Amino acid sequence: MTEKLYYKSAYIKEFDAKVVSCEQTEKGFCIVLDKTAFYPEGGGQPCDLGTINGIKVTDVQEKGEDVVHYTKEEIAVGEEVHGIIDWERRFDLMVQHSGEHLVSGFINRRFGYNNVGFHIGGEMITIDLDGEITKDELREIEAQTNDYIWENHKAEILYPSPEELKEMQYRSKKELTGEVRIVRFPNGDTCACCGTHVETTSEIGFVKLISVQKFHEGVRIEMLSGKRAYEYIAKAVDENSKISALLSAKVFETSAAVERLLDENQQLKIKLSAAENNAISIIADKYKGIETTTLINQPNFTPDNVRKLAAALIEQNSGMCCVFSGDDENGYKYAVAQKDGDLKALVKEMNTALSGRGGGKPFFAQGSVNAKWADIEEFFKNK
Numbered sequence: 001m002t003e004k005l006y007y008k009s010a011y012i013k014e015f016d017a018k019v020v021s022c023e024q025t026e027k028g029f030c031i032v033l034d035k036t037a038f039y040p041e042g043g044g045q046p047c048d049l050g051t052i053n054g055i056k057v058t059d060v061q062e063k064g065e066d067v068v069h070y071t072k073e074e075i076a077v078g079e080e081v082h083g084i085i086d087w088e089r090r091f092d093l094m095v096q097h098s099g100e101h102l103v104s105g106f107i108n109r110r111f112g113y114n115n116v117g118f119h120i121g122g123e124m125i126t127i128d129l130d131g132e133i134t135k136d137e138l139r140e141i142e143a144q145t146n147d148y149i150w151e152n153h154k155a156e157i158l159y160p161s162p163e164e165l166k167e168m169q170y171r172s173k174k175e176l177t178g179e180v181r182i183v184r185f186p187n188g189d190t191c192a193c194c195g196t197h198v199e200t201t202s203e204i205g206f207v208k209l210i211s212v213q214k215f216h217e218g219v220r221i222e223m224l225s226g227k228r229a230y231e232y233i234a235k236a237v238d239e240n241s242k243i244s245a246l247l248s249a250k251v252f253e254t255s256a257a258v259e260r261l262l263d264e265n266q267q268l269k270i271k272l273s274a275a276e277n278n279a280i281s282i283i284a285d286k287y288k289g290i291e292t293t294t295l296i297n298q299p300n301f302t303p304d305n306v307r308k309l310a311a312a313l314i315e316q317n318s319g320m321c322c323v324f325s326g327d328d329e330n331g332y333k334y335a336v337a338q339k340d341g342d343l344k345a346l347v348k349e350m351n352t353a354l355s356g357r358g359g360g361k362p363f364f365a366q367g368s369v370n371a372k373w374a375d376i377e378e379f380f381k382n383k
């Protein structure tokens with residue numbers, strides 16, 4: 001059985017121990033020490049990383065009563081070793097984990113919802129609840145949690161007797177057997193948990209609840225604590241500053257400025273569409289009453305406008321109307337149409353001759369060709 005130093009104190013960063021066993025496995029060498037400060041993955045908290053005698057620890061897992069460390073190099077059984085925890089990583093995990101306790105605790109106190117899923121990711125921490133809360137309620141929980149953090153409460157670790165446990169109000173994800181470890185933030189949260197936590201709430205710094213979205217029967221909350229929260233906010237502030245400079249808007253008025261921009265954009269689209277429709281009828285009028293084939297190269301038309309012009313032309317002409325838009329380098333979009341005509345064979349022939357693709361109804365085909373304008377003109381000569 002490994003002596004778990006992380007339960008003596010979550011602040012042990014280095015320790016001396018003796019190698020009890022070292023086996024080669026598919027994952028590398030699997031090392032058991034007589035004691036360890038390496039926290040194994042569990043309770044939603046990822047494992048510690050670091051070194052043993054300078055050798056990198058790649059994974060730490062609980063195996064029965066033992067803690068097993070995986071390394072790429074062998075260490076002899078009986079050897080005295082020195083373990084060093086990657087403290088930056090561990091402290092971050094303690095901070096994220098403790099922040100999550102408080103948020104889950106305050107939500108549970110106010111709404112009675114349970115945390116049914118907890119994940120510390122590389123970037124984001126998520127909490128899944130079995131009930132729904134709104135964005136406004138999320139802000140209230142955030143404010144309450146931060147006020148509590150700044151009051152600098154001390155965390156307590158308790159091992160209550162079964163009788164004491166019966167009387168205790170605490171959160172727990174599963175039915176517990178054997179000795180139960182309780183982590184209590186007085187008047188904040190009481191939770192059965194095997195992870196590592198900060199000693200005082202001020203170490204968390206602050207929490208930021210990023211988002212709340214419907215998830216299964218409840219919601220998923222994204223949150224960050226401490227340095228991760230600070231770095232997220234710093235990035236968001238930088239991003240907002242850029243938007244502010246681009247739109248010449250004050251930093252707290254960027255969304256109103258974007259709204260105005262979107263509105264202007266919408267108005268421009270409406271104006272552009274009217275101008276395009278006007279251009280289409282002017283062009284259509286220019287070719288009015290033609291009984292032979294009309295071939296038009298209209299640069300910078302969208303496929304939709306190519307279609308609209310062809311549709312307008314066949315209302316006024318009995319001949320075949322062929323509208324192209326594009327250039328020799330990138331090819332041309334086309335609409336080929338004739339009122340009551342059957343152009344299937346012609347379109348097929350055109351696609352073959354001009355490396356094209358497309359089709360449609362017998363009287364109206366749309367598509368594109370990968371050809372030069374001179375070749376297009378050549379194809380339609382005598383058609």
Ligand SMILES: [Zn+2]
Binds near residue numbers: 097101183193194
């Ligand atoms: Zn915990």
